[in-house]
Amino acid sequence: MSKEKQFVTEITPQQEDFSRWYIDVIKKADLMDYSPVRGCIVFRPDGYEIWEHIRDELDRRFKATGHRNAYFPMFIPESFFQKEKEHVEGFNPELPWVTEAGGEQLEEKLAIRPTSETMIGHMYSKWIQSYRDLPVLINQWANVVRWEKRTLPFLRTSEFLWQEGHTAHETEQEAREETMQMLKIYREFVEDYLAIPVIEGQKTPSEKFAGAVDTFSIEAMMKDGRAVQAGTSHYLGTNFAVAFDIKFLGRENEQEFVHTTSWGVSTRLIGSMIMVHGDDRGLALPPKVAPTQVIMIPIGPAKMREQVVGRANELFSELKQAGVRVRMDDRSDISPGWKFNEYEMRGVPVRLEIGPRDMENGVCVLVSRVTGEKRIVQQADLVEEVNRMLADVHQEMFERARSFRDEHFYSVETIDEMKAQMEEKRGFTLAGWCGSEACEKHVKDETGATSRNIPFDPQTTKTKCLVCGEDAKHTVVFARAY
Amino acid sequence: MSKEKQFVTEITPQQEDFSRWYIDVIKKADLMDYSPVRGCIVFRPDGYEIWEHIRDELDRRFKATGHRNAYFPMFIPESFFQKEKEHVEGFNPELPWVTEAGGEQLEEKLAIRPTSETMIGHMYSKWIQSYRDLPVLINQWANVVRWEKRTLPFLRTSEFLWQEGHTAHETEQEAREETMQMLKIYREFVEDYLAIPVIEGQKTPSEKFAGAVDTFSIEAMMKDGRAVQAGTSHYLGTNFAVAFDIKFLGRENEQEFVHTTSWGVSTRLIGSMIMVHGDDRGLALPPKVAPTQVIMIPIGPAKMREQVVGRANELFSELKQAGVRVRMDDRSDISPGWKFNEYEMRGVPVRLEIGPRDMENGVCVLVSRVTGEKRIVQQADLVEEVNRMLADVHQEMFERARSFRDEHFYSVETIDEMKAQMEEKRGFTLAGWCGSEACEKHVKDETGATSRNIPFDPQTTKTKCLVCGEDAKHTVVFARAY
Numbered sequence: 026m027s028k029e030k031q032f033v034t035e036i037t038p039q040q041e042d043f044s045r046w047y048i049d050v051i052k053k054a055d056l057m058d059y060s061p062v063r064g065c066i067v068f069r070p071d072g073y074e075i076w077e078h079i080r081d082e083l084d085r086r087f088k089a090t091g092h093r094n095a096y097f098p099m100f101i102p103e104s105f106f107q108k109e110k111e112h113v114e115g116f117n118p119e120l121p122w123v124t125e126a127g128g129e130q131l132e133e134k135l136a137i138r139p140t141s142e143t144m145i146g147h148m149y150s151k152w153i154q155s156y157r158d159l160p161v162l163i164n165q166w167a168n169v170v171r172w173e174k175r176t177l178p179f180l181r182t183s184e185f186l187w188q189e190g191h192t193a194h195e196t197e198q199e200a201r202e203e204t205m206q207m208l209k210i211y212r213e214f215v216e217d218y219l220a221i222p223v224i225e226g227q228k229t230p231s232e233k234f235a236g237a238v239d240t241f242s243i244e245a246m247m248k249d250g251r252a253v254q255a256g257t258s259h260y261l262g263t264n265f266a267v268a269f270d271i272k273f274l275g276r277e278n279e280q281e282f283v284h285t286t287s288w289g290v291s292t293r294l295i296g297s298m299i300m301v302h303g304d305d306r307g308l309a310l311p312p313k314v315a316p317t318q319v320i321m322i323p324i325g326p327a328k329m330r331e332q333v334v335g336r337a338n339e340l341f342s343e344l345k346q347a348g349v350r351v352r353m354d355d356r357s358d359i360s361p362g363w364k365f366n367e368y369e370m371r372g373v374p375v376r377l378e379i380g381p382r383d384m385e386n387g388v389c390v391l392v393s394r395v396t397g398e399k400r401i402v403q404q405a406d407l408v409e410e411v412n413r414m415l416a417d418v419h420q421e422m423f424e425r426a427r428s429f430r431d432e433h434f435y436s437v438e439t440i441d442e443m444k445a446q447m448e449e450k451r452g453f454t455l456a457g458w459c460g461s462e463a464c465e466k467h468v469k470d471e472t473g474a475t476s477r478n479i480p481f482d483p484q485t486t487k488t489k490c491l492v493c494g495e496d497a498k499h500t501v502v503f504a505r506a507y
Numbered sequence: 508m509s510k511e512k513q514f515v516t517e518i519t520p521q522q523e524d525f526s527r528w529y530i531d532v533i534k535k536a537d538l539m540d541y542s543p544v545r546g547c548i549v550f551r552p553d554g555y556e557i558w559e560h561i562r563d564e565l566d567r568r569f570k571a572t573g574h575r576n577a578y579f580p581m582f583i584p585e586s587f588f589q590k591e592k593e594h595v596e597g598f599n600p601e602l603p604w605v606t607e608a609g610g611e612q613l614e615e616k617l618a619i620r621p622t623s624e625t626m627i628g629h630m631y632s633k634w635i636q637s638y639r640d641l642p643v644l645i646n647q648w649a650n651v652v653r654w655e656k657r658t659l660p661f662l663r664t665s666e667f668l669w670q671e672g673h674t675a676h677e678t679e680q681e682a683r684e685e686t687m688q689m690l691k692i693y694r695e696f697v698e699d700y701l702a703i704p705v706i707e708g709q710k711t712p713s714e715k716f717a718g719a720v721d722t723f724s725i726e727a728m729m730k731d732g733r734a735v736q737a738g739t740s741h742y743l744g745t746n747f748a749v750a751f752d753i754k755f756l757g758r759e760n761e762q763e764f765v766h767t768t769s770w771g772v773s774t775r776l777i778g779s780m781i782m783v784h785g786d787d788r789g790l791a792l793p794p795k796v797a798p799t800q801v802i803m804i805p806i807g808p809a810k811m812r813e814q815v816v817g818r819a820n821e822l823f824s825e826l827k828q829a830g831v832r833v834r835m836d837d838r839s840d841i842s843p844g845w846k847f848n849e850y851e852m853r854g855v856p857v858r859l860e861i862g863p864r865d866m867e868n869g870v871c872v873l874v875s876r877v878t879g880e881k882r883i884v885q886q887a888d889l890v891e892e893v894n895r896m897l898a899d900v901h902q903e904m905f906e907r908a909r910s911f912r913d914e915h916f917y918s919v920e921t922i923d924e925m926k927a928q929m930e931e932k933r934g935f936t937l938a939g940w941c942g943s944e945a946c947e948k949h950v951k952d953e954t955g956a957t958s959r960n961i962p963f964d965p966q967t968t969k970t971k972c973l974v975c976g977e978d979a980k981h982t983v984v985f986a987r988a989y
Contacts, residue, residue, distance in 0.1 A: 058630065061587075062617065065580035067630055070645065073577045095555045098547035098666055099650060105543075121608035123619070127654035128600055135544065137605070137619075148540065148549055163552065168581060168650065172609035184580055 036370070038305050043249040047300060048178070054308050054371045056295070057178050064176035064183030068292070071316045071371075072179075075295050076186060078314040080166060082218055083188065083290070086210050092162040092190060097144050099167065100135040105143040108268040112142065115235020119171040121183075137170040142236060142261070142287055145191045146269030153193060153283060155274045160203070161193040169291075179296030180253065180507050187291035193271060193283040197262070200284035204260040207288040208241045211256035219298045220311040220422040221245045222430055223255055224453075224502055226478030231462055234287075238262035244477045244502065246430045247300035250451025252477050252504040255297050258288035296507075301426050302395075308372025309394055311422055312415040318375060319344060319411055320368040321353040324361045325380040337379050340389070340407055347408040349415075351377075369394055374418045375411065395421050440471060440491050443503070447472045453504045455480075457487025457497030464492035474503040518852070520787050525731040529782060530660070536790050536853045538777070539660050546658035546665030550774070553798045553853075554661075557777050558668060560796040562648060564700055565670065565772070568692050574644045574672060579626050581649065582617040587625040590750040594624065597717020601653040603665075619652040624718060624743070624769055627673045628751035635675060635765060637756045642685070643675040651773075661778030662735065662989045669773035675753060675765040679744070682766035686742040689770040690723045693738035701780045702793040702904040703727045704912055705737055706935075706984055708960030713944055716769075720744035726959040726984065728912045729782035732933020734959050734986040737779050740770035778989075783908050784877075790854025791876055793904055794897040800857060801826060801893055802850040803835040806843045807862040819861050822871065822889055829890040831897075833859075851876060856900045857893065877903050922953060922973050925985070929954045935986045937962075939969025939979030946974035956985040 036053065037045040051057050056072035068076065084094070100123065106113040120136040138144065149161060170184045190207060194200040208225060215221045223243035233240035237259040245255045265271070266282035275281040302309040312318050321341055323333045334355050344351040352373075354364050361378075368376060372394065379389040389407070391400045391414050402410040433452030437443045443454055454474065458464060468491070469475050483500040490497050518535065519527040533539050538554035550558065566576070582605065588595040602618040620626065631643060652666045672689060676682040690707060697703045705725035715722035719741040727737045747753070748764035757763040784791040794800050803823055805815045816837050826833040834855075836846050843860075850858060854876065861871040871889070873882045873896050884892040915934030919925045925936055936956065940946060950973070951957050965982040972979050 058633065060580045060626070061584060061629060062580045062582045065582060067580070068578040070575035070577050074575065076578075077576065093552035093556065094559065095552050096550035096558075096668065098542045098544045098549070100544045100547060100666065102543055118610055121605045121617075123603045124606045125616075126603035127656070134607075135603075144542070147543060151540065174609070184582065186578065 036305065036307060039248060039303075044177075046303070046305070050303055050307050050370075051178055051299060056299075056308075059178075062183070064173055066178045066182050068186075072295065074316040075298075075310070075314050076292055079218070079294055080188070082313070083210075083214055084166075086214060087164050087188075087190065090206065090210065092164045092192075095163045095165060096167070097141055097148065097165060099138050101138050101141075101144050103134050103136065105147065106136065108143065109236045109265060111264075112236035112268075116140070116171075119173065121170055121172050138167070139169055139171045140287070140289070141165065141167070141189055142191065142265050142285075143269070146265040146271060146285070149191075149193050149283070149285075150269050150271045153271055153273050156195050156276055159193060159195045159273060159283065160199065162190075162203075163192065164188055164190040177296070177507065179299070180293045182292075185292045187289050189287060189289045192286045193266075194285070195273070195275070195281075195283070197284050200286050201260050204239070204241060204258045204286045204288070207286070208243065208256070208258040211258065211288075211290060212243050215243065215245070215255055215294070216423065218311065218313045219294065219301075220419050220426060221255065221297060221301050222423065222427040224478065224480050225482075226480035226502065228257075228478055229458075229465060229476045229499075229501065231465055232476055232478075234259045236261060236264050238264065242478050244504075245297050245301060246433060246453060246504070247297065247507070248303070248429065249300070250433050250453075250504070252453065252506040253293065253297040253300070254477070254506065255294060256288070256290040259286060261285040261287060302422055303372070306366075307370030309422065310372035310374060312374040312419050315372065315374050316350065317352045317368075317371070317373050318349055318415055319351040319377050320364075320373045320375075321351060321377045321379070322361055322364050322368075323353075323355050323379055327357070329381040330357065333379060333381055333384060336384050340377075340379070340404060343407060344411060347412075349408070349411055375414050377411070393418050393421070395425070436485060437491060438487075438489065440468065443468070443474070443491060444472055447474060447505075453477070453502050455483060455485065455487070455500060455502055456491040457489050458499050458501045459490035459493055459495045460498035461490075461493070464490055467492045468503055472503070473505050475506055477502040477504050477506065518787065518789060521730060521785075526659075528785070528787070532785055532789050532852075533660055533781060538781075538790075541660075544665070546655055548660045548664050550668075554777065556798040557780075557792070557796045558774055561700065561776055562670070564795070565692075565696055566648075568696060569646050569670075569672065572688065572692065574646045574674075577645045577647055578649070579623055579630065579647060581620045581651075583620050583623075583626050585616050585618065587629065588618065590625065591718045591747060593746075594718035594750075598622070598653075601655065603652050603654050620649070621651055621653045622769070622771070623647065623649070623671055623673065624747050624767075625751070628747040628753060628767070631673075631675050631765070631767075632751050632753045635753055635755050638677050638758055641675060641677045641755060641765065642681065644672075644685075645674065646670055646672040659778070659989065661781070662775050664774075667774050669771050671769060671771045674768045675748075676767070677755070677757070677763075677765070679766050682768050683742050686721070686723060686740045686768045686770070689768070690725065690738070690740040693740065693770070693772060694725050697725065697727070697737055697776070698905065700793065700795045701776065701783075702901050702908060703737065703779060703783050704905065704909040706960065706962050707964075708962035708984065710739075710960055711940075711947060711958045711981075711983065713947060714958055716741045718743060718746050720746065724960050726986075727779050727783060728915060728935060728986070729779065729989070730785070730911065731782070732915050732935070732986070734935065734988040735775065735779040735782070736959070736988065737776060738770070738772040741768060743767040743769060784904055785854070788848075789852030791904065792854035792856060794856040794901050797854065797856050798832065799834045799850075799853070799855050800831055800897055801833040801859050802846075802855045802857075803833060803859045803861070804843055804846050804850075805835075805837050805861055809839070811863040812839065815861060815863055815866060818866050822859075822861070822886060825889060826893060829894075831890070831893055857896050859893070875900050875903070877907070918967060919973060920969075920971065921976075922950065925950070925956070925973060926954055929956060929987075935959070935984050937965060937967065937969070937982060937984055938973040939971050940981050940983045941972035941975055941977045942980035943972075943975070946972055949974045950985055954985070955987050957988055959984040959986050959988065
């Protein structure tokens with residue numbers, strides 16, 4: 026018991042060292058473990074289950090918009106990377122290479138996919154012949170590898186899990202609509218499911234995907250003020266169509282190149298979610314993806330135990346039947362107080378307490394992980410009350426995250442203002458930008474902040490570039506990012 | 508249209524060349540395509556969706572028996588393979604190796620997992636300390652690679668998709684129960700979902716998994732009489748526990764090694780299903796995994812078209828609402844006859860025809876892909892009738908497959924009988940075996956047949972070894988296998 030009791034103090038406070046807090050929490054809550062392979066983690070069952078909930082719901086939304094899943098080889102021949110110049114420059118430094126297989130040296134070495142535009146482009150060129158074959162709307166759930174120098178569990182690992190959508194269209198307009206539709210699906214999903222508010226916008230040219238015409242992103246603010254790019258959607262123009270010869274006979278009987286898009290989110294969503302919602306007590310999991318939504322803890326003296334646990338079991342079955350992900354901790358050798366701390370640390374959204382007096386009164390107690398609010402509810406209405414509290418916890422989490430983001434969202438006119446702000450406060454900074462790569466780079470060199478995106482809805486519009494003072498072409502969100 | 512019409516004749520008859528029939532069907536039905544990487548295929552949407560249905564249902568059954576999913580790195584350090592001697596000998600020849608990554612030579616080269624006993628064993632040794640941590644019941648859905656010399660789409664590809672369960676237990680008995688439980692889940696699943704009858708049994712020592720104490724399998728018969736090992740479940744004893752030092756403090760306060768199991772099925776189930784049920788008209792998909800369960804084809808003269816399609820759309824919505832995977836082909840420039848052939852080739856279990864006279868009478872016609880049976884059913888009972896026919900199609904497929912298997916199941920006393928039978932007829936052969944590796948090898952050398960398994964329920968028990976004539980230790984199923 027004494028060993029078990031230590032955990033609360035074992036979590037580094039966020040203010041002391043945010044990175045250490047993060048590692049402490051995800052390890053203690055058994056979401057992941059380090060593996061013996063550099064930069065690769067093991068997703069333990071609670072961590073993986075969060076991904077399953079993310080995947081299932083996104084998959085539902087993709088299918089509802091006409092997409093289907095497929096699976097392409099993870100090996101990509103070296104020559105494929107040479108076909109799209111920007112693409113190879115962007116990804117080459119991060120590729121792992123298979124050079125031997127089956128006891129022989131390979132004639133052409135094979136990369137493990139960092140993303141599949143090239144392989145999928147090659148296949149689309151075989152499948153697409155006529156405008157009647159379009160659009161092609163395919164998504165893939167897969168593992169990908171980018172051999173990163175610096176890694177961080179979930180947020181940046183050598184191997185990670187993701188989905189990558191790849192679509193081909195007859196016209197630019199249709200492809201651009203698809204690009205925007207998928208960005209919208211991402212934004213709505215992270216709001217509805219992960220309770221994360223995000224800023225939608227367009228990446229600057231220096232930050233766009235290697236091979237894209239335009240890249241759009243949703244950007245989330247972590248509790249240390251840094252940004253995470255939570256999802257991206259790319260309009261690829263005809264770049265990959267030209268590189269992989271994806272042509273079709275158009276309505277006017279002429280050969281045309283398709284317009285393609287790609288879009289993806291990955292297991293870094295798990296990391297973002299933790300950094301947005303967690304606190305010094307541990308994880309706080311959004312109810313819709315929490316492996317355990319309700320933890321039931323029977324309380325009261327030993328002599329009443331059997332009776333209380335009996336009633337608790339009935340309520341447990343009722344909740345389970347209703348589709349609530351509920352668990353019971355009825356261990357008698359561990360105190361309720363210890364359990365309360367334990368499941369708060371694990372981020373379980375709602376705790377259900379039931380004791381002898383509650384039994385007599387036909388009630389039980391629901392406690393919110395986020396606000397600590399206690400509700401005494403009728404056992405007869407339990408399913409409804411639990412679902413209500415789960416919805417309230419989600420809403421509360423979203424609003425807290427949005428308030429935090431708004432409080433840490435600053436507006437500056439000059440680079441000096443920005444430097445001063447960055448030194449003192451954590452957060453995002455809105456500023457004008459002339460559009461030159463030099464000014465963008467200057468900001469990065471001086472402050473460590475990169476342009477996150479050019480928001481669709483910047484609230485205020487800046488007129489001067491924060492660096493050179495020339496007319497601003499864009500109003501940009503800058504931040505230090507993971 | 509003339510080009511479209513050719514497809515029926517483009518399928519090689521099964522009797523002429525079964526392998527060509529197989530490739531013709533899976534390509535024409537758009538289940539897969541060859542990729543530019545040797546031995547790797549692309550799972551196209553209809554092929555991948557079959558896998559999604561397999562995965563979802565198996566996943567449900569795994570979870571119902573207390574298993575949870577996790578995800579481990581696909582890279583396995585070379586040194587890990589050295590730790591279990593049989594394991595390295597079994598898998599080393601088939602491994603692909605990553606030797607460079609991120610622009611540098613790796614200090615230790617990394618295999619792409621062919622299976623994950625080693626990586627998972629390494630992690631379990633960190634997670635398991637006490638008998639209180641047991642059992643550990645984890646499953647992983649993943650891609651794996653075995654660099655095969657000869658490949659065949661779905662049945663044997665370099666990269667394939669599978670699930671691998673890995674469990675650790677306190678006692679041998681518990682681990683053996685788990686091994687048997689999972690084999691049973693596999694058998695029930697392939698019967699209930701894929702309509703494939705299988706023979707459950709134990710592998711002979713020469714055919715067991717590299718590193719296992721005992722391997723159990725389910726074996727299915729293809730329409731060319733060859734066998735496919737459709738699923739395996741292994742009792743690994745303490746082999747991997749010793750190799751990876753997976754110890755726990757037991758109830759008697761002594762350090763003990765865990766007993767582990769592993770079990771898996773893969774995308775080769777898709778190939779088996781096709782080879783068990785398909786015919787010269789093309790695919791025949793078991794209703795529970797068919798991407799399209801019902802194809803609706805409105806028929807009748809052009810002037811009635813709008814009205815018929817209107818009513819068909821209403822029925823379509825009703826079926827969709829009820830959870831039936833239904834598609835409508837209301838193209839007016841393609842004849843119903845062509846469509847009938849097309850969807851038969853694609854293996855859609857039930858065709859729904861509706862014409863002007865049916866509309867008047869409030870009926871429509873359901874046609875079974877397998878028997879050709881036509882049922883005129885009331886539109887008012889459509890959902891019920893469709894579900895009934897889907898269930899009947901499943902049952903009919905299972906019974907046909909079982910009859911075929913029983914008709915091609917022979918019993919022999921001597922190797923000469925077996926040779927004669929193998930030359931004339933395709934199928935499985937039951938024979939006695941003394942237990943010596945020499946006799947088993949002799950059978951293989953003489954007939955090309957390998958021991959599939961020692962069936963739990965052999966129907967008849969053989970008393971003499973078919974090769975040496977000594978007392979038989981086991982009654983064994985022999986067959987040529989994929």
